[in-house]
Amino acid sequence: ERKRTISNSETRGCMHMSLLNRVQQLPKGFVWGAATAAYQTEGSTKVAGKGKTMWDDYLVAQGRFLPDPASDFYNRYEEDIRLSAEHGLNAIRVSIAWTRIFPNGWETEPNEKGLEFYDRVFDCCKKHGIEPLVTLSHYEMPLALATKYNGWVDRRVIDCFAKFCHACFERYKDQVKYWLTFNEINSVALSYLNAGVTLEDERDRAAVTAAFSHHMFMASARAVEILHKIDPANKVGCMVCLLYTSPSPRDTR
Numbered sequence: 001e002r003k004r005t006i007s008n009s010e011t012r013g014c015m016h017m018s019l020l021n022r023v024q025q026l027p028k029g030f031v032w033g034a035a036t037a038a039y040q041t042e043g044s045t046k047v048a049g050k051g052k053t054m055w056d057d058y059l060v061a062q063g064r065f066l067p068d069p070a071s072d073f074y075n076r077y078e079e080d081i082r083l084s085a086e087h088g089l090n091a092i093r094v095s096i097a098w099t100r101i102f103p104n105g106w107e108t109e110p111n112e113k114g115l116e117f118y119d120r121v122f123d124c125c126k127k128h129g130i131e132p133l134v135t136l137s138h139y140e141m142p143l144a145l146a147t148k149y150n151g152w153v154d155r156r157v158i159d160c161f162a163k164f165c166h167a168c169f170e171r172y173k174d175q176v177k178y179w180l181t182f183n184e185i186n187s188v189a190l191s192y193l194n195a196g197v198t199l200e201d202e203r204d205r206a207a208v209t210a211a212f213s214h215h216m217f218m219a220s221a222r223a224v225e226i227l228h229k230i231d232p233a234n235k236v237g238c239m240v241c242l243l244y245t246s247p248s249p250r251d252t253r
Helices: 008-024 056-064 073-086 113-129 143-149 156-172 185-190 203-231
Strands: 033-035 093-094 131-137 178-182 235-237
Touching: 008 185, 056 143, 073 113, 073 203, 113 131, 131 156, 143 156, 156 203, 178 203, 185 203
Parallel strands: 033 093, 093 131, 131 178, 178 235
Antiparallel strands: none
16 A cells, blocks of 8 residues: 655644634634734844844843844734734734834934834734734833933833833824733843843842832833823733742652
8 A cells, every 4th residue: 555655844734724723713702812022023123213222232242142133023024923814813912112112212202113113013913803912011121221220220210111101002092902011020020131220239139129110010000091091992901920830740748
């Protein structure tokens, strides 16, 4: 009897159809999506007026990872979103790079080219029937704010963030229904760089952690107030990091 060899492409095709069939059986209204972050995916860190984040020079200095091209979402978002739809996703979580909108974090007017990029992203989502769930701060702080204020340690950063949020809410109120103020807001105490913070003296750890955590929660609350004034119908929340541990099955104690 003649045997037929199944190619890798056929195997992938079968897996894709199996997943797609399962997704299509989900209850109506069930949100099935994937998540990204601007700095982890976009690349193109030096185009269209984008400013530096606190990660740029740090990554170059440590020499292991570089922000460009990442997965080149900035140039390939249409392909990525189309593929997401083809795989049955009806939602995608993205974040807006603060430094594309306000390169230093303190400008009086937003960067129009940065705003236009996310216009195109959200229009593409709509074209493919994908609901964008948008994070405003995903471990990303403008380098200028991190240098001048030591990030979220200084409460003046709250006003800078509020201005950024207001610009985004006004611009995309007709394109985005669901917002997250911060990604994993409770995890920044584990990695200060995520909050744009430098700890100069280990003896100050408790006070510094309390200060920047408090200011981030205040900023999140301000963002909620701003969005509800602009469009009460839109939904906004804050993402937390949920970690759990379980005992080893080999541990019988």
